[in-house]
Amino acid sequence: MSTVTEPFTGSRPEPGAFVHPALFYRDDDEYLAGTVPFVREGLAGGEPVAVAVPGERLALIRDALGADAERVRLLDMREAGRNPGRIIPGVLRAFADAQPADRRVRIIGEPIWAGRSGTEYPACAQHEALINDAFEGRAVTILCPYDAVRLDAAVLADAHATHPVVIPAGSAGELPSTAYDPAGVVARYNAPLPPGPDAPVLSFPFAAGSLPDARHAATGAAGRLGLGGVRLDDLALVTAELTTNSVVHGGGAGVLRLWAEDGYVVCEVRDRGRLTDPLAGRRPASRDQRGGRGLLLVNLVCDLVRTHTGPDGTTVRTWFAV
Structure with missing residues (x-):
């Protein structure tokens, strides 16, 4: 296992501000460099921290955190977020709402992975867009990792539209997203559903x-x-x-x-x-x-x-x- 030495250098949020960066990564080292310091900074600052990512990624983070993993709420997003529509109420808000009101909450949420089907994806994109309204004015930071190698270009483009700030692959610094348009993503994926069978059961x-x-x-x-x-x-x-x-x-x-x-x-x-x-x-x-x-x-x-x-x-x- 590689040692994570690069610190997470996201900007310090204003009190009461919601922060929602997209983290693009190309391999395990970049993934850990962007997520593990993010977790440790939260723990060092007394912030409640949760990690909800696919099981294989969860194991990477758990191993890299060592004993610190016991202080983090760990969830397999393949199970907890199987339906993207349950992630906000059943994962993100469920954790954030249970914490003291005077503490900023820090969450890593990875709802989109290469195994997601084309049937699931529109609900995933809408979920990422709606997070911004669901947490507006809340002292919460939600970091969303995106696999820049295995995900389609259209998915990565949507990530720029659903996140106000982005962290490019190989970089530890945040940049404002010039394509940020969450309402447009919600509207675009409110498309007629594919037709069902002509003769349903x-x-x-x-x-x-x-x-x-x-x-x-x-x-x-x-x-x-x-x-x-x-x-x-x-x-x-x-x-x-x-x-x-x-x-x-x-x-x-x-x-x-x-x-x-x-x-x-x-x-x-x-x-x-x-x-x-x-x-x-x-x-x-x-x-x-x-x-x-x-x-x-x-x-x-x-x-x-x-x-x-x-x-x-x-x-x-x-x-x-x-």
């Missing part, structure tokens, strides 16, 4: 009086496709939340569709409503909050959630691994 128009029937039809079809146990219960919960949301907020009716795809059961709900808040389902619910938890629950239990909203309505598509 289930296509069920529903309204207020048929919500229980829609849920039973979905669980029956998913069970026949091999989904069972807790995951079948999760699908029942998601179906109930999405169809109820359509009745209450989406014009009173919708269509539920379900099919099998590449080892997943895919469940989709379409209605005529308009989803106007890009952070809907990505904010943790406050203790005294009434309602508004439906999309949050959907993000927390699904393996992937993709949405598209436009003048003609909204589609929410969810994936459950069989």
Whole structure:
């Protein structure tokens, strides 16, 4: 294992300011030079520190930290962030909100890696863009590593658009991103979803009086496709939340569709409503909050959630691994 000697030299943030740099790296040495000193600086300053990166990268950081690793919250992003929509509420905010209000929080989050599928990536890009709104005005620093060798050029370009500052590969210094445009990224990836099958296993128009029937039809079809146990219960919960949301907020009716795809059961709900808040389902619910938890629950239990909203309505598509 190489010894990390280069210090992390990111700029010192203003009190109460959110900081969100992208770190580009080409190999393990550059990865460790950008992440381990970042962690140690946080620990030395009394800051709570979390690291949420893919398992193989997590092992590198853990080994390089040695005994200091015991003072860091370590999470495998392949598991904790399988669905990009759960990373803000279930990983980043879950850690930051649990810390004392008078301390800056420091997090390494790597939600995009070379193994991410093309189906997952649009949700990843939107996640990175939405972090900026989710933490605006918070004393939090989130460093996001990007593999400059294995990731596509378009992914690296998006990183410049979703991060206000960048750390180029081989450099320890921050630069302002001249391409920063998180709202543009959110809008660009709010594209119509790829069409599902012409003849799905289930296509069920529903309204207020048929919500229980829609849920039973979905669980029956998913069970026949091999989904069972807790995951079948999760699908029942998601179906109930999405169809109820359509009745209450989406014009009173919708269509539920379900099919099998590449080892997943895919469940989709379409209605005529308009989803106007890009952070809907990505904010943790406050203790005294009434309602508004439906999309949050959907993000927390699904393996992937993709949405598209436009003048003609909204589609929410969810994936459950069989």
